[in-house]
Each structure stands twice: as C-alpha cells, then as structure tokens.
Amino acid sequence: MKRLILPLSLLLLLSGCSASGNWGWYVIDPRTPGGWTNIKFLVSGMGATILISVIAAAISIVLGLIVALPSQSSNRWLRLLNRVYVEFIRSIPLLPMLFWVFYGLPIVFKSIGLNIPIDPFWGAIITLAISDSAFTAEIYRSGIQSIARGQSEAAQTVGLNYYQTMRYVILPQALRRILPPLANQFIYIVKMSAFASVIGMQELTRRANELVVTEYRPLEIYSLLIVEYLVLVLLISAGVRWLERRMGADERL
16 A cells, blocks of 8 residues: 555645646546546546456466477577567567557458457457567576576486476476566556557557547646556556565575
8 A cells, every 4th residue: 555655645736736727637636526537537448458468468478488498499490480489579669560460460361261350459469468478488588597407407317308397397496586577577568558549449548548639638637647557567566576475586596
C-alpha cells in the first residue's frame, strides 16, 4: 500500500488545481460526476492491458526457452538457427511488426488457403510475444551459461541426457538468477502494450485517446494515464520482490 501513496497523492494534488482557469483537472476530478465518469472510463481499459500483457508474457517465456535451448547445443546449425531468430526479431521495431501481424498476416493465411482473421486483441498478443521472445531467449541463455559447466558434466556422469540435465539441474538454478530480468521484460510488455491502441484495442492508452478527443484536455488525461501505468508497474515490482523472496532469488549465490 505504501507504494500507492505517491501516485494517489499526485492524482489528488492535480485534481486540486482544477480551480485555475489555465487547467482542466475537473475532467478527472473524482469529486464531480463528470470527472468520476471519465476516471471509470479510463480505468476500465486496465483489464485489457493486464490480460494482453499476461498472455503475451506467458507465450514469450515458453517461446524464449524454446529459442534459447539450441544456443547451448553442440550442433552448429542449431546454434545458427538461434542466432538468426534472435538477431532478426530484435532488429524489427515493435510498431511495424504490429502492423505486419495485424494487416499482413491474414493475407499470408489467405494465400495458403486459410481464412484466419486476426482481431486487435490477438494481434497485440502475437506481436508482443514474438518481439519479446528474442530478448527472453537471451536472458535464458545468459542464465544457463552462468551455471558452472561442472554441473552439466556431473549430471551426464549419472546418466542424465541433455534435456533431463536442463530440466532437473540447470534450469531450476538458472530461473532463480534470471527472475529479475524476466520481471523487467514483463514491465516492458506492459508498457509496450500501449501500441495496441493504434489497431483499435480498447486498452488504457486507447481509452485515453478517445477521452482526449471528446474533452480536449490532453495534459490532464494523459497525466492520469501515466499514473495508471505507474500503479501497474509498482504492483508488478512488489509482486516480483515477493516472488524473489519465496524463491530465494534475492540471496547471494
């Protein structure tokens, strides 16, 4: 709760400036019917932002691991496949990728005889998951490589194959070490989900844009939008700190 005091205090302070003729904080003043309605309209987009971010992050974590494992293989072609994927995906800005997935991917499907429409919700999730998977793969790779090679050799001496070694020996230790950077990537996804507004997804930023069109008060409305994202990030950070303590990831190794 202490983490929420600052953003809530900031919001109340800004709303208190509504008496000035140069400011229009009344549009988000919870003490007025119109301001309260606007606040509820803005906050109602938070559910979509959270849902998009959670699903995209879950897909990215799985896909990133699949991409990262070949980088540890002795097969040079598998390692090359990993590098090509990571470098190619990392080089594409998120917005052009979002446009390609939303507008272009259905055309690709039709060209091979599949009628698979992509709505804004899944277009945003696919784009965020693919874009983030390359960065997640590099996080996995660094975490795996931080584990002493002797542990892999010891696992092989007791009869464990490559995948068993990864599952039972390497990954459990690596996950403790990569939890903080994975949390950073989740925060990155939450913030980048704002791009979904350009394809019509009714999330936080889209709601703010629509309200600006009707109220003509961009400073006040976007200020509240920033506070909303700040609250989300603070809650995520608090959750990650708790998870680190439970997993012992905050202890010195």
